[in-house]
Amino acid sequence: xIRMLRAIGRWGLSRLRAAxxxxxxxxxxxxALAYPFWRIRLLLKQVYNTGTLxxxxxxxxxxxxxxxxxxxxxxxxxxxxxxEAVGTMTALSLLRELGPVVTALLFVGRAGSALTAEIGLMRxxxxxxxxxxxxxxxxxxxxxxxFVAVVLVVPLLALIFTALGxxxxxxxxxxxxxxxxxxxxxQMTAHVDWQDDVVNGVIKSVVFAVWVAVVALFQGEEAxxxxxxxxxxTTRTVVQGSLGVLALDFVLTALMFN
Amino acid sequence: xQPHIExxxxxxxxxxxxxxDDLSLIIPRGQVTxxxxxxxxxxxxxxxLIAGQLRPESGRVLxxxxxxxxxxxxxLFELRRRxxxxxxxxxxxxxxxxxxxxxxxxxxxTRLSExxxxxxxxxxxxAVGLRGARHLMPSELSGGMARRVALARAIxxxxxxxxxxxxxxxxxPITMGVLLKLIEKLNHSLGLTSVVVSHDVEEVLSIAHQVYxxxxxxxxxxxxxxxxxxxxxxxxxxxxxxxxxxxxxxxxPAPPFREELGL
Numbered sequence: 001x002i003r004m005l006r007a008i009g010r011w012g013l014s015r016l017r018a019a020x021x022x023x024x025x026x027x028x029x030x031x032a033l034a035y036p037f038w039r040i041r042l043l044l045k046q047v048y049n050t051g052t053l054x055x056x057x058x059x060x061x062x063x064x065x066x067x068x069x070x071x072x073x074x075x076x077x078x079x080x081x082x083x084e085a086v087g088t089m090t091a092l093s094l095l096r097e098l099g100p101v102v103t104a105l106l107f108v109g110r111a112g113s114a115l116t117a118e119i120g121l122m123r124x125x126x127x128x129x130x131x132x133x134x135x136x137x138x139x140x141x142x143x144x145x146x147f148v149a150v151v152l153v154v155p156l157l158a159l160i161f162t163a164l165g166x167x168x169x170x171x172x173x174x175x176x177x178x179x180x181x182x183x184x185x186x187q188m189t190a191h192v193d194w195q196d197d198v199v200n201g202v203i204k205s206v207v208f209a210v211w212v213a214v215v216a217l218f219q220g221e222e223a224x225x226x227x228x229x230x231x232x233x234t235t236r237t238v239v240q241g242s243l244g245v246l247a248l249d250f251v252l253t254a255l256m257f258n
Numbered sequence: 259x260q261p262h263i264e265x266x267x268x269x270x271x272x273x274x275x276x277x278x279d280d281l282s283l284i285i286p287r288g289q290v291t292x293x294x295x296x297x298x299x300x301x302x303x304x305x306x307l308i309a310g311q312l313r314p315e316s317g318r319v320l321x322x323x324x325x326x327x328x329x330x331x332x333x334l335f336e337l338r339r340r341x342x343x344x345x346x347x348x349x350x351x352x353x354x355x356x357x358x359x360x361x362x363x364x365x366x367x368t369r370l371s372e373x374x375x376x377x378x379x380x381x382x383x384x385a386v387g388l389r390g391a392r393h394l395m396p397s398e399l400s401g402g403m404a405r406r407v408a409l410a411r412a413i414x415x416x417x418x419x420x421x422x423x424x425x426x427x428x429x430x431p432i433t434m435g436v437l438l439k440l441i442e443k444l445n446h447s448l449g450l451t452s453v454v455v456s457h458d459v460e461e462v463l464s465i466a467h468q469v470y471x472x473x474x475x476x477x478x479x480x481x482x483x484x485x486x487x488x489x490x491x492x493x494x495x496x497x498x499x500x501x502x503x504x505x506x507x508x509x510x511p512a513p514p515f516r517e518e519l520g521l
Binding site (some may be wrong): 021058121122125126127129131132134135137228 | 338342350351352361362366367411
């Protein structure tokens with residue numbers, strides 16, 4: 001019994017300590033965040049690595065999610081003779097929830113894990129140490145460009161995901177199930193609010209991006225310099241990144257839509 | 259001989275383990291100084307302390323008379339530009355090719371034109387014999403080549419000293435010969451201060467002017483090669499001779515074997 005309490009206590013303390021280190025890590029990162037804008041090539045490279053290379057998965061997933069929404073929405077709404085509302089429903093669910101959340105989840109798996117592995121390997125091969133020895137600050141040179149790139153890219157990816165999703169919903173509802181084309185769009189434009197839906201969705205996305213970037217970079221930084229250590233760290237990025245996104249989504253939704 | 263690096267009463271520990279215990283040594287300018295000792299004596303740690311990547315618990319490290327651990331971050335970075343370090347693995351940036359790796363410190367720290375950078379880089383690569391390999395990526399290099407590229411990078415800014423971290427580990431005899439010749443040549447032609455941390459006894463003794471042998475956080479022998487070779491300290495004799503048993507026992511501490519077998 002005592003032993004169990006002790007184990008729980010130890011686990012709790014080590015968690016708190018890790019959270020503290022992550023906080024310090026983020027704090028150390030803040031003053032360097034303007035730097036990537038001076039070294040635009042560093043930033044563009046990371047935007048390409050994390051953003052452009054994530055496009056295929058985001059485009060495909062967006063299209064399919066939208067198509068499913070169209071199908072499911074139609075099946076429910078047709079019973080109430082209001083199948084034209086399927087456009088509104090698709091757009092709202094994508095803008096408010098699915099766009100930011102699913103994008104962030106896919107991004108953690110596709111780019112977050114890669115960032116962790118990259119940083120972990122840079123540490124284990126002494127590249128970070130070598131940068132310091134060459135009087136180049138790794139926080140500015142390695143961490144800041146990646147952080148800024150993630151925060152810029154994730155909201156854009158979420159919007160692209162949403163656009164493709166609406167297209168998918170349109171294809172299914174109008175193209176396949178025969179919902180009226182004009183009603184689909186006019187209902188949607190009438191019911192989607194710029195501030196409530198679009199802006200709030202983007203804000204969510206930015207918050208998720210910050211979370212994912214901190215988790216991925218911090219796990220890479222903390223990874224023990226062995227192949228086992230790096231692989232565990234990558235797993236932790238995916239688990240903590242995804243769970244964190246879902247938990248934050250609940251909090252943000254409660255704050256925004258209540 | 260004027261000291262370049264002075265280490266005074268340095269104490270450093272990792273957790274409970276004492277790595278250095280009141281360590282003092284002097285590294286003279288323009289010479290090759292070897293720091294030897296078995297694995298785990300903290301030789302790499304010593305280099306990181308000299309470069310200010312780690313902080314000692316007490317004592318100080320003076321480089322050019324400046325206390326490394328009292329410098330501001332800016333001043334420390336300034337100091338590091340006058341230091342080159344060759345890492346064990348080479349530590350090349352994996353997303354840049356050979357040319358860009360050597361050019362990296364020049365691009366970061368100077369405002370030289372691309373043409374001037376190209377000249378310097380080719381000159382440094384020529385010095386390590388890899389001018390022809392400039393387009394290769396780090397993953398295409400052998401371990402020895404990676405170390406030579408890293409050496410070219412370490413001297414790109416014409417530092418006053420180069421710190422070598424286990425430069426010979428895991429190298430074939432030819433590569434070892436090449437590295438030895440390079441270290442000696444660079445030391446001689448550029449007037450560098452070289453600190454070579456290693457446990458490859460014969461290789462190091464063939465180029466060192468000055469030797470320190472460390473054991474358990476202390477200096478157990480020092481002086482020129484002759485003096486260290488003739489040391490009658492039992493530990494130094496075991497280390498230089500590569501004897502399996504001696505002050506460092508062959509057996510990890512254990513109860514008597516008879517007892518364990520129940521005899």
